[in-house]
Amino acid sequence: MRISYREALKLGLREALTKNPNTFLIGEDVGAYGGSYAVSKGLLKEFGPHRVRDTPLSEAGFVGAGIGAALGGLHPIVEIMTINFSLLALDQIINSAAFMHHMSGGQLAVPLILRMTTGAGRQLGAQHSNSFEGWFAHIPGLIIFAPSSIEDARYSLEFALREQNPVLMVEHAQLLNDEDELPEKNTSYSLFSSNIRKTGDQITVVSFGANVKKCLAVADKLEKQNLSLEVIDLRILRPLQLELVFESVKKTHRLLLVDEGWLTGNLSAEIGIRVAEKFFDSLKCPILRIGKKEVPVPYSKHLEDLTLPQEEGIELAAREMLK
Amino acid sequence: MRISYREALKLGLREALTKNPNTFLIGEDVGAYGGSYAVSKGLLKEFGPHRVRDTPLSEAGFVGAGIGAALGGLHPIVEIMTINFSLLALDQIINSAAFMHHMSGGQLAVPLILRMTTGAGRQLGAQHSNSFEGWFAHIPGLIIFAPSSIEDARYSLEFALREQNPVLMVEHAQLLNDEDELPEKNTSYSLFSSNIRKTGDQITVVSFGANVKKCLAVADKLEKQNLSLEVIDLRILRPLQLELVFESVKKTHRLLLVDEGWLTGNLSAEIGIRVAEKFFDSLKCPILRIGKKEVPVPYSKHLEDLTLPQEEGIELAAREMLK
Amino acid sequence: MKKLKPEITVHFPNSFDEPFELGLFKNMLRIRRLEELCAELYTQEKIRGFLHLYIGEEAVATGVLSQARAKDNVIATYREHGHALLKGLSARSILAEMFGKRTGCCRGRGGSMHLFSKEHRFFGGQAIVGAGLPHAVGLALASEWLGEDRITFCFFGDGAVAEGQFHESLNLAALWKLPVLFCCENNFYGMGTAIERAQSQTNLVEKAKSYKIQGLSVDGMDVDAVVNGTRQALFWMQENKGPFFLELKTYRFRAHSMFDPDLYRSKEEVLQWKQRCPIEQKKKTLRQKGLLNNEKLLAIEKGIQDELSDAKTFAEASPFESPEDLYQFVYAGDGL
Amino acid sequence: MKKLKPEITVHFPNSFDEPFELGLFKNMLRIRRLEELCAELYTQEKIRGFLHLYIGEEAVATGVLSQARAKDNVIATYREHGHALLKGLSARSILAEMFGKRTGCCRGRGGSMHLFSKEHRFFGGQAIVGAGLPHAVGLALASEWLGEDRITFCFFGDGAVAEGQFHESLNLAALWKLPVLFCCENNFYGMGTAIERAQSQTNLVEKAKSYKIQGLSVDGMDVDAVVNGTRQALFWMQENKGPFFLELKTYRFRAHSMFDPDLYRSKEEVLQWKQRCPIEQKKKTLRQKGLLNNEKLLAIEKGIQDELSDAKTFAEASPFESPEDLYQFVYAGDGL
């Protein structure tokens, strides 16, 4: 079945609402409007306003209510329209959702799913172009999924629903219209591992979200020139699952990191330092990082393009590493 | 003059209020209560309620009002009681304060100072023990000072007031009662550089805030055993000023990072990867990092102690590196 | 269709003189034509990103800002092209900004949702719903502090009323008695969510009263009513030195943004509101008063068309910011 | 001293029977003695961190929670020892928690500000002012969803009313007609800030009304009044299926926390309020009614002393959590 990322997300939502009577979708404009990115379009009609609940503009309020509902025995799927607005609810996400299981000595759990669209690239200006998901990976108590394939888009909600922990599901706006074949569900399939999207043996390229696409495009291009890149999609940003990355670097001895977070302090810094420590003696060249340029994302297309990681930059870095 | 860190901060505040007629201190309980950490005690009496203004509990509201006041021609000093509550105002801090100069194409500036107490170590439990300052260093548009010496506590506000940018001043609760000699003001003194707190030539130890104390204690102890640590206090967390760190590593070829942020994705990861890249061929051993253990900070003293970087751990790491 | 309750009888003084009345009409039309042009340029992909049109709501910005002086502060939302225009930003600088050009008011950094002008004291262009309200409080605090005679006009939608920042800001403004005119553009929807599904109390003036803020609700489809309401508000503020809450009941004729499939309201509802088009209404009364005839109307349209086609030509011809300047304006001052 | 306005005449039914009345008295005294013990243990450095005492305010938790059933939910603040005790947590588990012991209700992870008990449906112990209110909304949503007959009691201070989360939560609860009893413990100060300096509208019931939430203000120094007010509230909620706002006017006799130098209010003010001590008042009426004599009083004191000294011994004797368990409880379930 060939479907879009958006449709895959919706299939996941429909399945969740069908199978789990105590799950509901709640957030701004998830219902009557159809979801600001049309992911939940039609679900209101299908499941009714009890299961697909529109909220006022009150991010802290409805995320906090999601926490309360989770404490009370439900498994809410809260949509924060975009990750930009999650800052308004960040106290709830960190000081309550992430900490409460621990603070209560293990008594309480917060089975809460927070879906949000992330990412830049559509000329929305600084306030609407943030990519905080890698940054949020700093917070213990959170689980963060960044589905980048159609398969992950389809199944990440299922994995999130198995958790008794708060799970952030970040859906990159640049992926929504992408189409691909949805593979049969494999029994060994799990979101709790990174994902080798293309094998290769000269450079390990690690990325997540929409930037994986760019890495794959470069890898495909360079393959024709007999340069072999292995592209790994992190897929889960916290807790980090780096086994496959380590195995890959053991083979390639080179690491290139591509990340839509601003360079300073992005998640790639963490992955880089872990690899640098582990492969202190065996790296063939310094680890390279491509991050977002350290400016608020500008509106103008040529400036926005310059700000974000691009295929040209990735290719250049890869070539540089193989020189 | 021998004074406490708290007194040094107050001297800075008094000077700011005296010299700059358009500056005022605003925040929860900065006035009648005397400041929740007694930093502004007495200033209400001295300067009156116009210059020392108590606010209701409305973090987003009064931080946003500070931004507006800055746009309107004032230079507000906003106190967020502790960095924990800054999450409630984080949208204002990032999407408005940090971005507005850029979004307006350079027309507007936001000369705003945000003071806040940070840090763990006093058994306040998870919600009151966060140390987000290194994490905030991810955000372009912000300047972040983390004064750790008496001298820095005394003068950082002066440097902050020279800026037309939003400046976060994070004051670690574990430093407030520390006393030291306040040196004469040196003309070359600047907050815009890191600070070598102790010279040495075997290991470069980089830290900031209250953890610098722990590093210094270890360095002093090891010195007696002829192990020589150079301790560098970052002092400004954004924009990072790493020249002295690089110079030091050029000499020591070893780097140890101590940071109160949770290990994954703390600021030390960034410093580490930059050093790893720059000194790819010349490091004598892998970079070591000591961060906060990845748990919400527990109340119980022995668990809290285990969670935070401690002298024993720093010493152990240093010895390990010199083996 | 939601009926506007005649809660407040606004009294029309005769002090509306001819040029003023024609000015109101012309300004509404300027906004309308600008917005129509934007929509067209958007389909041509010359304008990108989000685009939120104000069509249908023109009487609000026009009426309120007819009472604003150059020295007054204005804060608005992402639906702010009209406000920017009437606060004095040139159509050139607005369009060039939406084209992402260097000659745009924000040198292409901001785009449609982030128009700013320091010169015209237009402080955004805020795309986080509710986040402009605290800024208004601070701007008013500053003007009071500096002894400046300024009103801060703060525009926001009905949807923003549910945000915590609304609450915090109204309390602060009232507590500190600051000269903020809160202008709530109640178009009965926040994106696809009708106000009854967003607010337990839909009488927004009652909400304002709970902060001890004086309030008034006016028909935002009638520009004269908006002018009168604003005058009343400003008069009150002058006498009483404190904030005021003005609710402007209006309606957006177009979708929320160019992405909105507009599924949440009926065609009939939209149609009924369109019959109350503020521009058509004003046109009719001007004609009745003998202040407008076809000739004058054509001249006005022509003037606007000239302004806008000049702006469009300017925007198209303008250069983009140089790529080397990417890092500009991250920090003010010494180029940190 | 702030005068309590007799806005609401609470009617005392005769249904207060003897055990119930004595129970109220005893529970207030249990809180008082527990808090006094905590203060003592704090100066001995057995309890650390922040410690916020409820002394003076006992009638509030006692009166309100006398009407709470085991199945009801309670959320409170960092000043919550009394609420926890009356919701059924043992003095042992509370004191052991404050000692940081493994036998504490949160195994030493939470401390004074973070008491939790799943068993007793006590959901915090919340140290971020205002952050508990949305949780209450969600808990009520869940109970309604699951068809459970539960009231969610949500305690918070007058200071919290200024927070955006107050606003968002009251609107949501009213909009969705959820069974939350909002209990505002108005002790006239948020730390050192008097309510007049924090709220433009100090009549908090008026504020609640602006969300179309029914409200009632009662004398929080009079436990009978609190009981009656709570009964009235619950009766209303039963009939009308929706949230209710109960303001409890009270006063804290001690400083905000053990760190507070208490500079912002006069000794006289504190003294005047102390004369309205809820425990002394209740004692007097019980004596007048002939329900209490010295002997009974001694027995009650003795019972409490036994409970608390047992708890203290238990806490002291209890082991600390093993250091190997540091990483426990970061993630629920499979030990991620």
Ligand SMILES: Cc1ncc(C[n+]2csc(CCOP(=O)(O)OP(=O)(O)O)c2C)c(N)n1
């Ligand atoms: C904090 C925040 N939440 C959500 C959004 C997405 N959003 C943009 S406009 C809007 C509706 C706002 O409605 P209203 O305030 O009534 O203004 P209107 O668009 O009707 O003029 C929403 C939900 C946002 N920009 N900011």
Ligand SMILES: Cc1ncc(C[n+]2csc(CCOP(=O)(O)OP(=O)(O)O)c2C)c(N)n1
């Ligand atoms: C969001 C937040 N801001 C500030 C604080 C610091 N703080 C703790 S208690 C308090 C006062 C709260 O007053 P109120 O709600 O009236 O409760 P009371 O202490 O009087 O019971 C403050 C400012 C906090 N814990 N959380």
Ligand SMILES: [Mg+2]
């Ligand atoms: Mg609206």
Ligand SMILES: [Mg+2]
């Ligand atoms: Mg209080």
